Amino acid sequence: MSTQVSTNRGRLFRRLSPTQFVVLAYAGTVSIGATLLRLPAATVSESLSFVDALFMAMSAICVTGLTVMTIGSELTVFGQLVIMELI
Numbered sequence: 001m002s003t004q005v006s007t008n009r010g011r012l013f014r015r016l017s018p019t020q021f022v023v024l025a026y027a028g029t030v031s032i033g034a035t036l037l038r039l040p041a042a043t044v045s046e047s048l049s050f051v052d053a054l055f056m057a058m059s060a061i062c063v064t065g066l067t068v069m070t071i072g073s074e075l076t077v078f079g080q081l082v083i084m085e086l087i
Contacts, residue, residue, distance in 0.1 A: 026061065033057030033086045042079030060086035 016024070036042060037053040048056070052068045059066040060083050069075070071083060 029086070030054065030057045030061055033060065033082060036082045037079060039078075042076060042082060044074055044076055056083070057086055063087060 031054075034050065034053040034057040037048055037056055038050060040047050042048070048068075056067055056069075071080060075083070
């Protein structure tokens with residue numbers, strides 16, 4: 001059963017063009033980062049809105065340095081680690 005699942009997954013990646021793979025990897029990483037930044041453990045006071053978390057995750061991946069809050073004072077160590085891993 002597990003070999004069947006891994007075989008199907010391999011076929012999916014073989015059918016993707018390199019451009020499609022990069023876009024899917026980028027979108028997946030941004031969505032995981034935004035989800036982690038939305039967790040209450042990531043912020044000191046209140047949790048981020050989805051749009052703010054998505055913007056910060058995308059900005060970290062693009063290495064633009066744009067943020068909607070002060071990272072050093074408004075994010076916890078967990079939130080700072082998420083940003084650092086996205087960079």
